[in-house]
Amino acid sequence: MVSYKRLNPEDVQFSSAVLSEEPRPVQEEVSVSLCLEPSAVIFKTAVRIVTPQTSQTGVNNTAAASRREVCTLIPEAWRFDCYPERGVVVTKELCEARNCCFIPASSPSSAARPSGRNGIPWCFYPPDFPSYSLVSINDTSLGQRGTLAKEVKTYYPADILTLEVEIRHETDSRLRVRVKLSKEPFGLIVKRSSTGAVLLNSTVAPLFYADQFLQFSTSLPSQFIYGLGEHRSTFLHDVHWNTLTMWARDVPPMEQTNLYGAHPFYLAMEEGGNAHGFFLLNSNAMDVVLQPAPALTWRTIGGILDFYVFLGPDPGSVIEQYVEVVGYPAMPIYWALGYHLCRWGYNTSDSAWEVVKNMRNYGIPQDVQWNDIDYMDQFMDFTYDSSKFATLPDMVKDLHAHDQRYVMILDPGISSTQPEGTYWPFDEGLRRQVFIKDAEGRTLIGKVWPGLTAYPDFSDAVTHEWWYDNLKRFHEKVPFDGLWIDMNEPSNFLDGSTNGCPSDSLENPPYTPGVLGGLLRAKTLCATAQQKQSIHYNMHSLYGLMEAKASASALKRIVAKRPFVISRSTFPSQGMYSGHWLGDNRSQWKDLYTSIAGMLTFNLLGIPLVGADICGFSEEPEEELCVRWTQLGAFYPFTRNHNAIDMKPQDPTAFSPLARTAMKQALLLRYSLFPVLYTLFHHAHVHGHTVARPLMFEFPKDVKTYGIDKQFLWGKSLLVTPVLDPGVDYVDGYFPEGLWYDYYTGYSVRSKGEELPLQAPLDKINLHLREGSVIPTQTPNLTLWVSSGQPLHLISALSDDGSATGDLFWDDGESIDTYETNQYTYIIFSVAQNVMTSQVLHNNVEATYITVELASFYGVKEKPSRVLVNSQDASFTYRENQVLTVADLGLNLSQNFTISWM
Known part of the structure; x- marks a missing residue:
């Protein structure tokens, strides 16, 4: 890890994001160069060293002419x-006052964007722009420590001339760099030793380190860049002058703006299929600029430069290494993986209850019923409307009697206008001083759904205890099972507060990233607001993370089971405490498509429990869209149907018999695959694996997979190809090279790495099994509590050599830390040379109530003459499409067994 650090008492501490284990020395995987020379400017593959000038003033005509010549040599990219x-309309005079090059871009498309945002910059750095020199360097036990200095201040105020850089080889696959204030130009180059690929090269542009402006740039090894959430975009980012802003914001998903969360992490693919990752540990507002060189610029307005380079070398390993730093995602409680149903605008508890009953009557699976803010009394937290929602406790009791669960929404804004003594959450909050203060130390008042509100400061441990007390008191009235925390960017219907915000450099910094609204306080709190750990300027994008941590902790204490929390705003480490839904989407086909990129991106970011509102939140979906969305949503790791107030119902029971049946089939399919999904979440929790996985993770040498975001995998084995367009009964799907099997029939297709047309009638979503995999499925039922006790069906998709492997993780589904306390069963399934073996590697949970009743083998090339189960003859069937099926097995899951054929 490399960090540039200024010693500042307002530095935010990220103690939850750092491992406690001692770092290990790095192996010879990368070479790190600290450049003592001036900036090396990369023009395609050539490196040109230019001597820095000593002053920003006094350039004579000859020098000016020379400067113009040098500027013209710099390629636009x-x-x-x-x-x-x-x-700002950037003129030649303004640009040259900064001692920079001014050349209007040649591209007509850039002519209207002279400032360079989402276009070629007209004003850009010359190779000799003043930057830092490395004036000393010393070895340490884990790396190196050096001092950086420069003689000339740049154009930003409070420019810092002396810095300390610390480089730590923390593990075999993780490099950390920190740059901070200590008492010409410095550069850092990281190369992969095995291939020579340059993973990081900060010499391509000057380093800035001012009080409220930190900037550094790096070349990229390719144009294949992913991550950098939260934004609505394709999964593969566009590097053609694309600026991504990070600053948590309440806004329906749209392109080219900052959304609910901030995740300064990217994964980059290299030539040949290697991958690496980069994580800037910084919570301040920032811009990330991608340009087609390819190169990337980080531009943040606070904190320090503290970053990690993860060496992979494959993309899955990069995510494992990233999650090792920020924290492994929590293992979800079993019912979290069922079907969730919600809407804003049930209006009464009886109407919500009626939908639940209709779902049961139609035999449609549902594990969880939710309520939006309409359940509250005047939208106030920890209350419910005693007239319209009088039967809410009875509904929750009925849900529990049917093995179903209840989740309700909570917003952080606490009503501040109730008569004293009538609203305990606010009165007690004032008494304990849990609310965020304004710059003058008064309780900051904003406005959200209940009207004027105060905002809990979740950076304070006192607030966590107050939050728990409120939840416990409400749980005694309505025994909810999980929490939905919304509006936690934090959102504000005002800009700042009822009293406005001070006029200073925190509210109006010298540089403001491209936040929606143009101000840091736009539809949120004043940047100068005071929190326990720091000012809101530094803490803003951490708000959702800290509320999730408080909520998860409280739920553990209240229900004594794994906590279920879904949060709108997120930050690195969030997966330890909550899942995420992709926000207030629209009922449009485009939103159906973009949800895949959002789901895949959050799996990269260590938050695998993620999904979009099925059928869309705002607007009313056409029936076909809702069917196709339910089919795709059945393969979101988190599956919830949710829509807005004043819209027609869009739960499955609201549609025609044909549509309702198609949705039911999709949800039953998901429930049948619960053992697969649950095992994938185990690997996410223990190893940092992705659950919903981009194809390129499994096929990193196939460049055709790099931009695919209309298909995805569950784990390594199950390929999902949804329909994303209206009025079609087929879909084109890309199949990487190899043997693939239709999940439903076992018919095989051998691909050379090509796109193939697939039949897709309205009642079908295409699924294919990858050769070499074994997956456990179950007979589905109306809830996961019932489904998870049903017999298993093992499906083996054989490779050409007849081999396949798979696994199953099993526990009681709800106890905390079952893996950590050895209260689980883990089984490996393998097939080789016509023999399937089930090997129980760990069995500290009673699993004898589950049996294996059916085994199917796809790709058995010849009809067997005999099948043996534990050396005893068994009946079987064999179909012409090379599918062998052995039924009525009655095998105990917790005991080893074999199935063989000859």
Whole structure:
């Protein structure tokens, strides 16, 4: 890890994101170069060293002419923006006052964007722009420590001239760099030793380190960049002058704006299929600029430069290494993986209850019923409307009697206008001083659904205890099972507060990233607001993470089971405490498509429990869209149907018999695959694996997979190809090279790495099994509590050599830390040379109530003459499409067994 650090008492501490184990020395995987020379500017593959000038003033005519000549030699793709401020028409005079190059871009498409945002910059750094020199360097036990200095201040105020850089080889696959304040140009180059690929090269543009402006750039090894959430975009980011802003914001998903969460992490693919990752540990507002060199610029307005490089070398390993730093995702409680149903606008508890009963009557699976803010009394937290929702406790009791669960929404804004003594959450919050203060130390008042509100400061442990007390008191009235925390960017219907915000450099910094609204306080709190750990300027994007941590902790104490929390705002480490839904989407086909990229991105970010509102939140979906969305949503790791107030119902019971049946089939399919999904979440929790997985993770040498975001995998084995367009009964799917089997029939297709047309009538979503895999499935039922006790069906998709492997993790589904306390069963299934073996590697949970009743083998090339189960003859069937099926097995899951054929 490399970090540039300024010693600042307001530095935010991220104690939950750092491992406690001692770092290990790095193996010879990368070489790290600290450049003592001036900036090396990369023009395609050539490196040109230019001597820095000693002053920003006094350039004579000859020097000016020379400067212009040097500027023209810089290719457009390698021009780094020297005037990134928004709202400024950049002129030649303004640009050259910064001692930068000014050349209007040649591309007509850039002519209207002279400032360079989402276009080629007209004002850009020359190779000799003043930057830092490395003036000393010393070895340490884990790496190196050096001092950086520069003689010339840049154009940003409070420019810092002396810095300390610390490089730590923390593990075999993790490099950390920290740059901070200590008492010409410095550069850092990281190369992969095995291939020579340059993973990081900060010499391509000058380093800035001012009080409220930190900037550094790096070349990229390719144009294949992923992550950098939360944004609505394709899974593969566009590097053609694309600026991604990070600053948590309440806004329906749209392109080219900052959304609910902030995740300064990217994964980059290299030539040949290797991958690496980069994580900037910084919570301040920032811009990340991608340009086609390819190169990337980080531009943040606070904190320090503290970053990690994860060496992979495959993309899955990169995510494992990232999650090792930020924290492994929690193992979800079993019912979290069922079908959830919600809407804003049930209006009464009886109407919500009626939907639940209709779902049961139609035999449609449902594990969880939710309520949005309409259940509350005047939208106030920890209350329910005693007239319209009088039967809410009875509904929850009925849900529990049917092995179903209840989740309700909570917003952080606490009503501040109730008569004293009538609203305990606010009165007690004032008494304990849990609310965020304004710059003058008064309780900051904003406005959300209940009207004027105060905001809990979740950076304070006192607030966590107050939050728990409120939840416990409400749980005694309505025994909820999980929490939905919304509006936690935090959202505000005002800009700042009822009293406005001070006029200073925190509210109006020298550089403001491209946040929606143009101000840090736009529809949120004042940047100058005071929290326990720091000012809101530093803490803003951490709000959702801290509320999730408080909520998960409280739920553990209240229900004594794994906590279920879904949060809208997120930050690195969030997966330890909550899942995420992708926000207030629309009922449009485009939103159906973009949900896949969102789901895949959050799996990269260590938050695998993620999904979009099925059928869309706002607007009313056409029936076909809702069917197709339910089919795709059945393969979201988190599956919830949710829609907005004043919209027609969109739960499965609201549609025609044909549509309702198609939705039911999709949900039963999901429930049948619960053992697969549950095992994948185990591997996410223990190893940092993805659950919903991009194809490129399994086929990193196949460049055709790099941009695919219309298909995805569950784990390594199950390929999902949904219909994303209206009025079609087929879909084109890409099949990487190898043997694939239709999940439903066992028919095989051998692909050379090609796109193939697939039949897709309205009642079908295409699924294919990858050769070499074994998956356990179950007979589905109306809830996962019932489904999870049903007999298993093992499906083996054989490779050409007849081999396959798979596994199953099993526990009681709800106890905390079952893996950590050895209260689980883990089984490996393998097939080789016509023999399936089930090997119980760990069995500390009574699993004898589950049996294996059916085994299917896809790709058995010849009809067997005999099948043996534990050396005893068994009946079987064999179909012409090379599918062998052995039924009525009655095998105990907790005991080893074999199935063989000859």
